Amino acid sequence: xxxxxxxxxxxxxxxxxxxxxxxxxxxxxxxxxxxxxxxxxxxxxxxxxxxxxxxxxxxxxxxxxxxxxxxxxxxxxxxxxxxxxxxxxxxxxxxxxxxxxxxxxxxxxxxxxxxxxxxxxxxxxxxxxxxxxxxxxxxxxxxxxxxxxxxxxxxxxxxxxxxxxxxxxxxxxxxxxxxxxxxxxxxxxxxxxxxxxxxxxxxxxxxxxxxxxxxxxxxxxxxxxxxxxxxxxxxxxxxxxxxxxxxxxxxxxxxxxxxxxxxxxxxxxxxxxxxxxxxxxxxxxxxxxxxxxxxxxxxxxxxxxxxxxxxxxxxxxxxxxxxxxxxxxxxxxxxxxxxxxxxxxxxxxxxxxxxxxxxxxxxxxxxxxxxxxxxxxxxxxxxxxxxxxxxxxxxxxxxxxxxxxxxxxxxxxxxxxxxxxxxxxxxxxxxxxxxxxxxxxxxxxxxxxxxxxxxxxxxxxxxxxxxxxxxxxxxxxxxxxxxxxxxxxxxxxxxxxxxxxxxxxxxxxxxxxxxxxxxxxxxxxxxxxxxxxxxxxxxxxxxxxxxxxxxxxxxxxxxxxxxxxxxxxxxxxxxxxxxxxxxxxxxxxxxxxxxxxxxxxxxxxxxxxxxxxxxxxxxxxxxxxxxxxxxxxxxxxxxxxxxxxxxxxxxxxxxxxxxxxx
Numbered sequence: 001x002x003x004x005x006x007x008x009x010x011x012x013x014x015x016x017x018x019x020x021x022x023x024x025x026x027x028x029x030x031x032x033x034x035x036x037x038x039x040x041x042x043x044x045x046x047x048x049x050x051x052x053x054x055x056x057x058x059x060x061x062x063x064x065x066x067x068x069x070x071x072x073x074x075x076x077x078x079x080x081x082x083x084x085x086x087x088x089x090x091x092x093x094x095x096x097x098x099x100x101x102x103x104x105x106x107x108x109x110x111x112x113x114x115x116x117x118x119x120x121x122x123x124x125x126x127x128x129x130x131x132x133x134x135x136x137x138x139x140x141x142x143x144x145x146x147x148x149x150x151x152x153x154x155x156x157x158x159x160x161x162x163x164x165x166x167x168x169x170x171x172x173x174x175x176x177x178x179x180x181x182x183x184x185x186x187x188x189x190x191x192x193x194x195x196x197x198x199x200x201x202x203x204x205x206x207x208x209x210x211x212x213x214x215x216x217x218x219x220x221x222x223x224x225x226x227x228x229x230x231x232x233x234x235x236x237x238x239x240x241x242x243x244x245x246x247x248x249x250x251x252x253x254x255x256x257x258x259x260x261x262x263x264x265x266x267x268x269x270x271x272x273x274x275x276x277x278x279x280x281x282x283x284x285x286x287x288x289x290x291x292x293x294x295x296x297x298x299x300x301x302x303x304x305x306x307x308x309x310x311x312x313x314x315x316x317x318x319x320x321x322x323x324x325x326x327x328x329x330x331x332x333x334x335x336x337x338x339x340x341x342x343x344x345x346x347x348x349x350x351x352x353x354x355x356x357x358x359x360x361x362x363x364x365x366x367x368x369x370x371x372x373x374x375x376x377x378x379x380x381x382x383x384x385x386x387x388x389x390x391x392x393x394x395x396x397x398x399x400x401x402x403x404x405x406x407x408x409x410x411x412x413x414x415x416x417x418x419x420x421x422x423x424x425x426x427x428x429x430x431x432x433x434x435x436x437x438x439x440x441x442x443x444x445x446x447x448x449x450x451x452x453x454x455x456x457x458x459x460x461x462x463x464x465x466x467x468x469x470x471x472x473x474x475x476x477x478x479x480x481x482x483x484x485x486x487x488x489x490x491x492x493x494x495x496x497x498x499x500x501x502x503x504x505x506x507x508x509x510x511x512x513x514x515x516x517x518x519x520x521x522x523x524x525x526x527x528x529x530x531x532x533x534x535x536x537x538x539x540x541x542x543x544x545x546x547x548x549x550x551x552x553x554x555x556x557x558x559x560x561x562x563x564x565x566x567x568x569x570x571x572x573x574x575x576x577x578x579x580x581x582x583x584x585x586x587x588x589x590x591x592x593x594x595x596x597x598x599x600x601x602x603x604x605x606x607x608x609x610x611x612x613x614x615x616x617x618x619x620x621x622x623x624x625x626x627x628x629x630x631x632x633x634x635x636x637x638x639x640x641x642x643x644x645x646x647x648x649x650x651x652x653x654x655x656x657x658x659x660x661x662x
Contacts, residue, residue, distance in 0.1 A: 002083055006094055010083055011068070011551050013090045017051045019067040022089070023074055038074060039063050039257055055550065055562045061260075064562040069555045076253035076301065077211045079553050109182075113239045116170070116179045117206075117214040123169060124158025124204040124217075134159040138203050141222055145269065146349045151276045154251065158204035160219060164197040184216075184234040199232060205268045207240070207286075208250035210297070215240040218247075218268060218286070233286075243291040246298070247271055247284040253301060255280040261304040263360075264290075270308075270344035278353040279360075282308075292325060299329050306334040306364055308344055323367055328399040334364040368409050371396060372416045390417055394424060398431040401523075486608040487527065492564040493593065493601060498534055498545030502597055508534045508545060514605050520612075526556055533557065603657065610653045617646050 017026065017033055026033040026049060037047035037058040046060035057064040063073065071082040087094050128134040138159025142152050160166060167186045171177075177195065180186040186195045202219030209215055216234035234240055248271040256262045263282040265271060274282045285294055298305060305326060326333055338347050348356050372393055379385035397409045410428060414421040490511060498508030505513070512531055515521070522528050530549065537543055549561035593600060620643050627636040 002080060002094055006087075006092070007083060007553070010087050010090070010092055011066075013092060014067045014086050015051065016054050016056065016067040016070070017049055019086060019089070020049055020056060020070055023070075037061060037063070040260070041258070053566075055566065057562065057566050062563075063559070064566060065555065065559045066551055066562065068551075069558055069562075072555055073257065074254070075211075076257065079555065081211050109179075110238050112176075112179045113183050113237060114213050114215075116175050116183050116185065117216070117239075119170070119173060119175065120166065120183070120185050120217070121156060121158065121204075121206045121214045123166060124160060124199075124206075125156060126158075127161055128152075128157065128159040128203075131159075131161070133161050137222060141203055145273075145345075146276075147272065148276060151272060154275070155248075155272055156206050158206070160197060160199040160202050160204055162201040164195070164200055166197045166199075167195045182237050184237065198234075202232065205247070207234070207245050207247055209245070210249050210253055212250050213239075215245065216242070241293075242286055244293045244297075245286065246294050247286050248275070249283050249297065251275065252281050252283050256283075256301045260302050261306065262298055262302050264298070264305055264307050265344045267343070267345070273345040273348045277348040277351075277356050279348075279357065290325060295325050295329050295331070298326075299331055303330065304332045304334075306336060306360070308336045308338070308360070323371065324396050324399055327367070327396060328401070330401045333367040335367055335370045336360055336364045337370075366412075368393070368397070368413055369416065372413060376417070386417075390419065390424075390427070393417070394427045394431055397424075398428045398435065486604070486611050487522065487524075488564065490604045490608060491527065491530065491560075493597070493604060494530070494534070494545070495549050495561050495564050496546050497594060497597060499538070499543055500594070500597060502601060506538065507597060507601060508538065510601060511605070514602075518605070518609060520608065526560060529554070530557060530560070606653050606656050610650065610657070613646055613650050613653065617643065617650070620646070 020026065024035050024038050024047075026035045027045075028034075031050070031052060033049040033051070034045040035047050035049075036042055036045050037060055039058065040061040042060050047056065047058045049056045055064065055066055056070060065073065067086060068079065068082045071077065071085055072079060075082065075085070077085070084094060128138045139152075142157060167180065170180055170185070177186075180195070181188065184198055187198050188195055199217060199219035201223070202221050205218040205220070206214050207216040207218065216237075218234075219232045221228060221230055221232075233242060236242070247268050252262070252271075252275075259281045261281060263274065263279060265274065265282060265284050267284055268286070271282050271284045283298070285291075307323075323333055323335075338344065351359065372389070375389040375392060376386070379389050393413055397406055397413065400406045400409065406428060410424045411421060414424050417424075494508050494511050498506065500507045502510050512535065515531075522531075533549075533552070534545065537548060546561070546565060550558060550565065552558045552561065620639055624636065624639050624643070627639060
């Protein structure tokens with residue numbers, strides 16, 4: 001573990017222009033430096049580096065951060081690895097924090113396993129390229145599969161001879177039996193009198209972590225044998241779990257981040273063949289069903305995934321299994337099914353790179369259309385099966401965290417299934433209410449936890465609760481946009497001035513207390529994390545909110561903070577009541593945010609409350625129309641009562657805000 005004081009020294013020493021300058025060309029323009037963004041394709045430089053503030057921001061794709069964030073994003077490595085890399089550049093010695101004996105033992109074991117795997121990878125490569133057996137069997141196999149030598153070397157493929165020779169070579173190199181067995185490179189006979197090579201007589205596919213460490217191997221047999229599986233994989237160990245890794249991620253990470261899209265395939269050869277065809281943003285689940293950990297790895301790099309699976313029944317169902325898991329994480333999914341009998345490996349070798357790319361573009365389907373059409377085809381005219389299809393589709397839509405995306409899918413699905421939109425809306429709300437109750441630890445993120453779809457949430461005392469009906473005519477307004485704007489304005493002040501005194505407390509504490517008093521919470525986990533981090537570190541010696549968040553070890557927090565402090569406008573000018581003529585503005589210094597915190601902070605909280613109230617009023621407008629059309633007198637009276645109460649609340653908030661709200 002890197003001590004806090006060492007981390008602080010790294011941040012203090014590192015010059016952001018020097019760190020980023022190692023990766024790309026920068027040209028000075030005024031106080032800042034500019035270059036073409038490395039995270040998306042562009043011809044006109046929109047990537048700005050501010051040496052004075054120690055931050056970067058791309059005005060094209062929106063990425064922002066500090067020197068450590070940049071290394072993490074560019075290298076797709078962990079926070080600790082990025083710190084070590086920058087420390088090495090400035091010759092800063094990192095002395096790890098003293099660990100317990102148990103921690104030392106575990107760390108030593110992990111390092112030993114990594115070292116054994118790295119040695120084995122090189123040994124397998126040497127066998128493939130520099131031995132007669134490797135060339136005649138292993139290398140010949142790869143070439144017959146159509147692989148070029150540069151691709152074989154890029155994925156560091158290898159060969160394990162028929163004769164058990166890795167064990168002897170490893171012992172000669174000084175590696176212990178314990179680690180050869182724990183990595184799964186070698187096994188022990190039933191009699192316990194000898195070791196054997198697990199991967200003998202197979203071609204080898206190394207698995208790498210996202211930072212490039214070898215964690216495991218997959219070995220493919222070349223001669224069909226009875227009761228022998230085609231592939232043998234390394235067993236789970238202290239450094240490897242098949243459920244936690246994606247094959248090809250190390251090679252694909254930069255292209256995925258740049259393209260902001262990833263292809264997901266089944267097998268190792270699928271990945272390698274697609275890379276050879278010129279499509280480099282591709283990974284494999286390793287031949288297993290997609291796991292939650294793999295989904296999180298993907299989501300770290302991109303919000304967009306195209307699943308590319310075999311066109312047979314097994315491939316189709318494999319595609320379906322992972323969809324809901326990715327949807328729940330907010331990933332946008334498309335699906336490409338290849339012709340029956342083809343897989344990405346075989347199909348890519350039948351076409352040139354341009355035609356293959358064109359095929360993928362022309363044949364991708366949005367998940368809802370793919371899944372709906374597929375299930376409807378199986379259901380035929382059977383009403384029971386069709387109702388099951390509707391339930392299945394509803395469950396997929398319901399896990400999507402973004403309300404607007406859900407609404408779009410509901411509308412699309414209603415047309416495909418020939419069912420009323422309000423029926424689907426009711427089903428989606430019911431499923432979400434059941435799955436994401438207020439006591440659930442797995443509630444999906446959104447902008448704020450105030451929505452027409454969360455009637456079971458405890459409302460503020462002055463806002464009546466109401467179970468909304470489902471309306472064909474109701475369409476969400478700009479709730480998400482307005483709330484996001486209000487919340488970000490509030491968090492901008494929170495981050496920039498959090499430690500400043502205000503009303504006998506601090507700006508940050510006042511905002512947190514006011515949000516709690518009005519029962520306003522954020523579903524977005526990042527926003528909640530920022531509030532919790534502030535409360536945890538407010539009393540730290542020398543705490544300064546802007547510096548704390550700008551250089552926070554969590555890259556999501558630091559990137560968001562930098563985005564907030566890099567905004568050029570002053571919030572106070574938005575709400576200013578001064579009528580300063582254009583001729584006098586040059587001679588009048590308008591107050592800044594910092595000057596007007598006692599007025600500005602309550603103002604922003606009132607703005608947020610008013611947005612919530614007005615969105616509710618918009619909903620009630622449609623609900624009243626619906627109740628009238630259905631002659632529902634009880635519901636009509638309930639809605640009218642709520643509408644009057646909300647108008648009173650709106651009037652009070654507008655009075656508090658003066659003439660700023662029209």
